[in-house]
Each structure stands twice: as C-alpha cells, then as structure tokens.
Amino acid sequence: MPVIIVNQTFEPWSELQQQTQALSLRPGSYGASNIFLGTMRDFNEGDDVQAMTLEHYPGMTEKHLEAIIEEAKSQFDIDEALIIHRVGPIQPAETIVLTAVWSAHRKAAFDANRFLMEELKHRAPFWKQETLQNGSTRWVEKNTPG
Amino acid sequence: MPVIIVNQTFEPWSELQQQTQALSLRPGSYGASNIFLGTMRDFNEGDDVQAMTLEHYPGMTEKHLEAIIEEAKSQFDIDEALIIHRVGPIQPAETIVLTAVWSAHRKAAFDANRFLMEELKHRAPFWKQETLQNGSTRWVEKNTPG
Amino acid sequence: MSIQVRYFASLGDQLGRQEDQVQAEGPITVAEVWQQATDGLPMPPNILMAVNQEYAETDQTINDGDEVAFFPPVTGG
Amino acid sequence: MSIQVRYFASLGDQLGRQEDQVQAEGPITVAEVWQQATDGLPMPPNILMAVNQEYAETDQTINDGDEVAFFPPVTGG
Numbered sequence: 001m002p003v004i005i006v007n008q009t010f011e012p013w014s015e016l017q018q019q020t021q022a023l024s025l026r027p028g029s030y031g032a033s034n035i036f037l038g039t040m041r042d043f044n045e046g047d048d049v050q051a052m053t054l055e056h057y058p059g060m061t062e063k064h065l066e067a068i069i070e071e072a073k074s075q076f077d078i079d080e081a082l083i084i085h086r087v088g089p090i091q092p093a094e095t096i097v098l099t100a101v102w103s104a105h106r107k108a109a110f111d112a113n114r115f116l117m118e119e120l121k122h123r124a125p126f127w128k129q130e131t132l133q134n135g136s137t138r139w140v141e142k143n144t145p146g
Numbered sequence: 147m148p149v150i151i152v153n154q155t156f157e158p159w160s161e162l163q164q165q166t167q168a169l170s171l172r173p174g175s176y177g178a179s180n181i182f183l184g185t186m187r188d189f190n191e192g193d194d195v196q197a198m199t200l201e202h203y204p205g206m207t208e209k210h211l212e213a214i215i216e217e218a219k220s221q222f223d224i225d226e227a228l229i230i231h232r233v234g235p236i237q238p239a240e241t242i243v244l245t246a247v248w249s250a251h252r253k254a255a256f257d258a259n260r261f262l263m264e265e266l267k268h269r270a271p272f273w274k275q276e277t278l279q280n281g282s283t284r285w286v287e288k289n290t291p292g
Numbered sequence: 293m294s295i296q297v298r299y300f301a302s303l304g305d306q307l308g309r310q311e312d313q314v315q316a317e318g319p320i321t322v323a324e325v326w327q328q329a330t331d332g333l334p335m336p337p338n339i340l341m342a343v344n345q346e347y348a349e350t351d352q353t354i355n356d357g358d359e360v361a362f363f364p365p366v367t368g369g
Numbered sequence: 370m371s372i373q374v375r376y377f378a379s380l381g382d383q384l385g386r387q388e389d390q391v392q393a394e395g396p397i398t399v400a401e402v403w404q405q406a407t408d409g410l411p412m413p414p415n416i417l418m419a420v421n422q423e424y425a426e427t428d429q430t431i432n433d434g435d436e437v438a439f440f441p442p443v444t445g446g
Binding site: 038054055056057059060063085096097117120121122123124125126127128129139140141142143 | 298300301302305342345346347361363364365366367368369
Binding site for chain 1: 157163181185252263
C-alpha cells in the first residue's frame with residue numbers, strides 16, 4: 001500500500017526499510033531514491049509549540065494521496081512512490097510526513113518527490129492545530145510556501 | 147563528520163539514523179529533511195552489470211565533498227548536510243551514495259540536496275568501473291545528466 | 293432527499309458541531325446546502341468544499357445520499 | 370625540484386602506471402609536467418588535472434613538492 005495513515009509515532013528509517021521491502025521494487029532495478037521527511041518543530045511563527053494535533057478527513061485523505069501518487073507516476077519516469085502521514089496528537093521532533101520515490105535516475109526522483117510534497121500540501125485534507133506553551137490551542141492558517 | 151567515505155556495504159537507513167544522532171541537530175529544531183540515495187543497478191547502457199569498482203582520489207575527494215557541503219550551507223538556508231560515498235568493490239542493489247540535508251522548510255532541503263548531488267557528480271573525483279556478465283570490465287565514460 | 297454535511301478543523305470549532313443532516317425536496321446546490329445547514333450564515337472566505345470526497349464548487353448540484361463537506365485551507369505535510 | 374604525478378581510472382590503465390616522479394630545474398607548467406612524464410604523449414581530450422588536489426588548467430605553474438594529477442571525467446554518485 002503506497003499510502004499509509006498512522007496515528008502513532010513511527011521511526012522513519014526503520015519504517016522506510018520495511019516499506020521498501022513491501023513494495024514491488026526489484027533490488028538492482030532502480031538507481032535513485034529520494035526521501036522527504038517533515039518533522040514537527042517545537043516553535044512556529046515566533047511561539048514555542050508543545051504539541052500538535054492533526055485532523056484529517058478519513059476516506060477523502062487516502063483517496064487524494066493515492067491520486068497524487070498516480071499523477072506522479074504518470075508525469076515522471078518513476079518506479080514506485082510512498083506516502084506515510086501522521087494524524088492525531090504529535091509531539092515535537094516526531095515525523096509528520098514521509099514521502100519517497102524510487103526511479104532509474106536522480107532527476108525523476110527529485111522532481112517526483114517534490115511534486116508529491118507540493119500536491120500533498122495543497123490538496124490533501126489535513127489540518128494542524130498547535131498547542132502553545134501556555135496550553136492554548138490555535139489552528140495553523142496556512143502552509144509555508146514550497 | 148559530514149563527509150564519510152566507506153569501503154564496505156552499509157545499510158542506508160540505520161546509517162542515517164546513527165549519523166543524524168551524531169550531527170549537531172537539536173530534535174525539534176528542523177522541520178524538513180531530504181535524503182537522496184544512489185543505488186547500484188544490475189544493468190547499464192543495455193548490458194547486465196555484475197559488479198562495480200569505485201576508484202577515488204584519497205584526500206582530494208574528501209576535500210571537494212567538504213567544500214560542496216560548505217557551499218550548500220552558504221547558498222541555502224539549511225542546518226546540516228551529510229554525504230556518505232562508497233569506494234572499492236560494490237555489488238548490485240548496494241548503496242553507492244547517500245546525501246542528506248536538514249532545514250527549517252522543505253524548499254531549502256530539496257534545493258540543497260539536489261545541489262549536493264549535482265556538484266558531487268560534476269566535481270568529486272570518483273570513477274566507476276563496471277564488470278559485465280562475461281567478466282570483462284569497462285570504465286563508465288560519463289554520468290547521466292541530472 | 294437526505295444530505296450528510298460535514299465540517300472540519302476550525303470550521304467545526306466555529307460552528308460548534310462536526311456534522312449536519314440536510315433534507316431537501318428537489319435539486320439543491322452546495323451553496324444552498326450551506327445556507328440550509330447553517331441557517332443562512334455567510335460562508336467564510338477561503339472555505340473549501342467537497343462532494344463525495346472530491347473538491348467541488350458552490351454551484352455543484354447535490355443528489356440524494358451525497359456527502360458534502362466544508363473545511364478551511366488544508367495544512368498537512 | 371621534484372614533482373609527484375598521479376594518474377587515475379582509465380588513464381592509469383592506458384598509461385600502465387598510477388604515478389610518476391618528474392624532476393625539473395626551473396618553473397614548469399602542468400602541460401610540461403605531462404609532456405615530461407609521458408615522453409611527449411598527446412594529452413587525451415577531456416582530461417582533467419589537479420594541482421595539490423585542486424582542479425587546475427594546463428598553464429598553471431608548479432612548485433617544488435607539488436602533487437599533480439591527471440584523470441578522466443569523474444563519474445561518482
């Protein structure tokens with residue numbers, strides 16, 4: 001399954017190792033992999049952030065992430081792509097999102113992975129709510145430009 | 147040490163986990179990581195390849211990789227960068243190169259990591275020699291364009 | 293006909309609920325679903341909407357059993 | 370003065386050796402080092418050169434104790 005929504009912390013590198021083995025990637029067939037990790041920072045817009053909650057739209061989220069992967073596969077010369085995204089409560093330094101692309105050559109790997117992240121940021125129904133140090137919460141209004 | 151030359155196979159994800167901990171990266175301080183892996187394919191230019199040997203210029207190679215990292219740090223808003231490169235005999239499906247960049251936002255992580263790979267491909271003194279299925283060897287004449 | 297309406301994130305907080313059920317006699321647009329569900333509340337600027345989990349515009353016509361959702365700009369990743 | 374010369378990859382194979390030691394009386398350029406080390410062999414096209422592990426051109430002047438290297442286009446990564 002190239003789209004995975006998880007509601008608990010995961011170690012990105014061991015998860016990636018597992019998922020790589022689960023994908024239909026013949027060892028020796030691909031020459032390039034590009035991986036992006038989005039990690040929760042403990043500050044944002046000048047404030048200390050102590051926690052975050054990620055809301056999503058179950059069903060629509062998966063559907064759109066799968067569509068983004070299909071589009072990446074049709075636009076770029078890639079073998080496989082993977083998106084793992086957290087939902088629910090998240091602590092600083094935890095991984096929010098992991099995207100990965102495997103291809104024959106490096107250009108497609110870089111281009112396709114950037115495409116995955118930009119499309120995900122703009123289209124996938126996720127919403128971040130931050131909890132500040134004083135315990136108050138606020139919804140993140142918009143993403144940083146890519 | 148952000149530049150590592152290794153003469154034996156390494157598991158990229160566990161190596162990355164170790165190196166991330168060794169770098170001066172405060173957990174929660176960075177929001178984006180981009181990782182590129184170059185992997186040995188078992189075919190090239192229409193021929194099956196059974197093994198590869200990577201020659202390098204000890205001293206000059208490290209010096210240039212370190213210079214490339216310094217340039218990336220001065221040109222892009224990034225926190226840290228890492229290059230791990232194999233030398234010596236390599237088997238198909240093994241990792242040849244791993245580059246990684248950590249930054250606050252995704253754009254710098256993507257741009258800087260691509261910069262690392264392009265500069266490495268053009269400037270770092272490494273040379274690939276392929277061993278074909280019939281046992282004959284040939285030097286790779288030039289890189290694929292990025 | 294019966295239409296399931298869902299609200300997400302800050303919009304759900306503002307309305308004080310995550311869903312509504314709207315009843316309609318004939319053809320109805322997304323904008324009319326919003327009007328009916330919120331008792332004529334002006335639609336906040338930048339609001340996004342989806343019909344059956346696909347992005348939609350205010351003038352899209354809704355069928356019986358459709359799911360309509362309203363939510364603020366997405367901020368994942 | 371004494372100059373260490375190194376050859377890498379296919380160039381080392383073609384020359385049948387990985388290094389030479391060149392002796393010179395006065396100032397000498399990279400091109401002259403090549404001439405002397407290879408007994409006047411024409412320099413292959415696309416060849417790259419380095420002096421003390423920095424990329425250099427054929428007209429760069431060499432000092433005593435310098436290390437000069439010649440090699441084909443790089444193909445790492």
